[in-house]
Amino acid sequence: MIWFAALAILAGVLVSLSRQINGRLALSTSALESSFWNHLVGLVFITIVALLIGGLFAGAPAASPWWAYLGGPVGVIFIAAGSWLIARIGAAQTALLIIAGQMVSGVVLDIAMGAPGNPWARIIGVALILAGMLVSSGARLPLRR
Amino acid sequence: MSQRPAPYQFLYFAAAFGAGGLLSLMVLFNGTLAAYGSLLFSSWVPHLTGSIAAIILLVVLRPKRAQTLRPPLWVYLGGISGAVTVMLTSATMNTALALSGTIALGLAGQMVFSLFADIRGLFGLPQRMPTARDYAALTLIIAGSLILIFFGGSA
Helix, strand or coil: CHHHHHHHHHHHHHHHHHHHHHHHHHHHCCHHHHHHHHHHHHHHHHHHHHHHHCCCCCECHHHCCHHHHHHHHHHHHHHHHHHHHHHHHCHHHHHHHHHHHHHHHHHHHHHHCCCCCCHHHHHHHHHHHHHHHHHHCCCCCCCCC | CCCCCHHHHHHHHHHHHHHHHHHHHHHHHHHHHHHHECHHHHHHHHHHHHHHHHHHHHHHHCCCCCCCCCCCHHHHHHHHHHHHHHHHHHHHHCCCCHHHHHHHHHHHHHHHHHHHHHHHCHHHCCCCCCCHHHHHHHHHHHHHHHHHHHHCCCC
16 A cells, blocks of 8 residues: 555656656757657657557557547647746746646536536635635735735 | 746746646546556557647747757656656556545655755756745645545546
8 A cells, every 4th residue: 555655656756757857858949849759758668568568459449539539739738838837937836836727627627527526625625726826926915014 | 936027927827727727638538548448558649649749730830949959868758757657647546545546645746846856956947945935825726636636526
């Protein structure tokens, strides 16, 4: 259990590590070129792993809806945005704001798709996130001075 | 994380928040692929279609290179770190941690390492000291995220 928890934490560390390395590449090239290399190198790596362990086309991948294949182009913009932002607002703020956007849009997507959920948890969770973004933006709060 | 002119600050915020929205779409698309094919397939496809999309965008937009100097080779390896992430989360999702535990611990790992990287200025990126305001914002956003992950019904 502790072993799996460590792996889950490591996954988060690797997300940040990947964004930092891509951000460094973007400093030398461009955010878009950095995103290209991220995808191409990742593709080569996964292909090698797939050749080693097999099972890439297991299941019924041809049966999946066509729109499920759009994750790649969306990912190109996502990685380019992260590479561009990290040199400008830092790793922590980039990660924090992306998490905020992911969480809030996740609630919107869930509601749009009719997924069940606790409305109070959704309201309080989104409110806390928006409050955090307001604080982070440097908005003048009445309690200062 | 120094203060910047307001227009830039707004642009950065909108871009990062919007990128988070794109991430939600990616999770939905790639997760749907994983429901039909293997987990490896659900990571292989977006890397393949993403590489093609990136080539098309590079040819059309022709972004200028920031430096003519060749960067060190290790800066091209970010994609490996990203690909390993997919495999790790796929592995832990099916343990007692479940999806919610995997996401929550992943957020923790991501934030702690990001703060460490900022403080140390790792990998040639600008060094920044987080302020009390940054920690307050972090506490609020992570608290809201944890409530959504564990009590929101679906992650």
